[in-house]
Amino acid sequence: MNRTPWRRRREPLDHAELTGLLPPPGDPVLSHGRLTTLEEHLMNEIQQAQSQKAAEPQPQPVILFPAPPPARPRRAGRRLALVGAAVAVAVLAGVAGAVQFAGQGTGDVAGPPEGAVPASIVQVAQGTTEGLTRTVDRISGAAAREELPKPRPGQFLYIKSQVSWLERSENVDTGESRTYVQKLHPRQVWMSPDGRKGWLIEPGNGNTSAAGLTLDDDQEEPARPSIGAPSYDYLKTLTTDPDELLKKIYKETEGQGNGPDQQAFTTIGDLVMEQVMPAELASALYRAAAKIPGVVVVDDTTDAVGRHGIAIARTDETSGDRTEWIFDPKTFSYLGERTVQMRDAEGIKAGTVTGHTAITERAVVDAMRELPGGRSRV
Template sequence: MDELDLIRERAETVGFAPAEHLAPARERLLTAARGGRAARPRRWFWAAGATVGLAAAITAVVALAPADRIGVGAGVANADPVRVLSEAASAALAQPATAPRPDQFLYVKTEFPGYPPREVWLSVDGTRDGLIGDTKAPGCRDGKAHVSGANDPSKEGTLEDCRPYPAYLPDLPTTPEAMSAYFTAHHSGKKGDVNAMGKDVIDLAGEHVLPPASYAALFAAAAKVPGLTALDHVTDGAGRPGVGITWPVGPGASSEAKPVVLVFDATTHQYLGTDGEAITVKAFVDRAGQRP
């Protein structure tokens, strides 16, 4: 039995948390401060519902065991990072799969402290023209895409070589071992740079959607990374409280470099974002510019 089998077994047996355990977390979420940041470019390499980055959490929230039973509550000291990520994998696996149509768009709203939110409409299959804020994000059709937003006005509207960059990734690995191998083959930083891997996890859990089994494998694979640290009393970019997971800063990094912090809801174990940004809306829509 591997890690994902254990996660499946837990998801089937642990059940739902009672209302008295959910009420405090719900109240915190309702009263949490909202913020924003200037639009950022799309990040890293491959690239995270209603409020979280789990594929099926776009429309549903499932609470597993109460936080005080597993030791990852928002006020618990010395939270176990492997347990936090394992619970995140369990929460992902418990969600129903909701595959979009190829002609739809993934809408993601990301909030940042002190700046306007970022909104994107990304083509599900990568072939249709989407939007990043007010800027067109050309789709790739037959290996060609129209140039948009070029520094050289003469290139605006011309064709360039491309490959589709789909927002929905249905074919990623579904086991921790295979997902770890995928990370190794597609890492964004130098080989062995676990901080870069943390950023890659954020990219997959941010402006992309995976099937639940792939999300479970993603977090279970992340749990295998050496040097993880769990942080109590952290908040995401919208001020929502949770438990944080960090990776070590890579060798040779600046003395001022700070590790990326992934934030998970302490009750539902769902991915919220990072300490600098928060995925607050994530849904499929029928056209670019449409909001759910």
């Protein structure tokens, strides 16, 4: 979906003015649908810039365009686990793997997108199936013992994290690209137990202001929660039998992502990454994940804030990136997630960290935008 709910074009396109702003079309000429998409986004950028400050002449202006649909999905389900089905679209524009294209018309690759920095390249430790069962048993046991908050009707789940996601800068004339990531930034989410009301604050992603963005579902007939877009109330209804749970995940995600095994692993990762759920369910999800072919243990990795941990991981056979769920090596509590490229692919070098998260706080609060511990509202 190309539409971004909080960025709407308020005026019709001025095609005559637009013609003077755009560079000559390349060869072959872009399709009508692609041109329309580029025109709409360009006018959005122009209108936003004019509303903030007077236009100043630039020697080599950079024009940002939305990326066309990628050849294969990169983390297409990322960061939807926290919201109900009807409000998932409000977060979709900020999912990992977001790609930005820039063209200067000079043959040079554009600089990093605003707020982005070069992606780090790390020495990647190889994973192993040795000790997988024992490690998952410890993680599952720790999850079952964890005293998670249980929200009442009218309360809100609160999750705070530090996150960074992939962005790319590409010259539309030459196709040359460079890989960047967003600067590490805070993310705060509030969600009602039924998934109908919510709030997101993540200005570092360029998608919300400092005040944030509503995730409320105001439809008369709200979309039903599902395994891919759950609410807390929905999660309470799921079985805690690992085999039955994994069977349900495979069935409901059939045909999605880069194959059934990878999509099952991705779905479980989305569920545990940014969610508060019954402890018994979290325990069952980890045991279910251990049954997915290709899952390994990584002895040492780090989350977004530098905390070292042990990881349960799987490499996407199609894209070549490995997703690591990171756990404290002593308490086996969940810390965060890292995505790292395992082989050169699509211009991304092996060892490039394309996604990083760290959960720093989970709580239940009494009101939207209220902070835990009786702190003032934001």
